[in-house]
């Protein structure tokens with residue numbers, strides 16, 4: 315019997331190592347194994363199954379937590395880079411290798427959803443799954459945006475809308491709307507809402523344009 319300088323590992327503690335190896339990170343183990351250091355966990359894992367706990371993998375949630383990117387950002391980057399992620403089960407956690415994680419983060423640090431507008435998401439739905447179509451809007455939001463303006467009898471194009479803004483907005487809202495138009499972007503949802511509501515009210519009062 316080898317003498318152990320430290321507290322013996324209990325069966326339930328060993329079970330934690332088996333359960334989390336290759337799936338979970340440092341924090342997960344340390345939370346479940348109070349009193350054990352990370353080094354001790356790693357050494358025990360080597361004795362138990364001949365490899366470290368990490369096995370060079372990170373869960374998608376961990377990568378999101380530590381990088382500050384959302385899960386949808388990471389998934390989009392993964393698709394763009396055509397990464398294949400291991401999974402702990404049919405509906406289980408995605409596992410990324412060290413290399414995959416590095417590649418993803420490098421890609422995301424320089425990536426905008428819309429490079430032209432320097433946006434990380436669609437300005438209307440905040441989504442990243444659909445491609446950018448126009449004015450900071452995705453392929454679903456852009457046609458909807460234009461249709462709404464058309465129905466209200468207003469132009470959706472920034473150049474045509476710009477000179478009309480003063481009739482609908484004032485103060486900070488006007489400046490904000492003008493800025494969006496100058497940048498050739500769709501109006502932010504709240505401002506578009508104000509304008510569309512006023513235009514519709516005007517239409518229903520019988521002052522609709524001649525088209």
Ligand SMILES: [Zn+2]
Pocket residue numbers: 436437438439440441451452453454455456
């Ligand atoms: Zn959208």
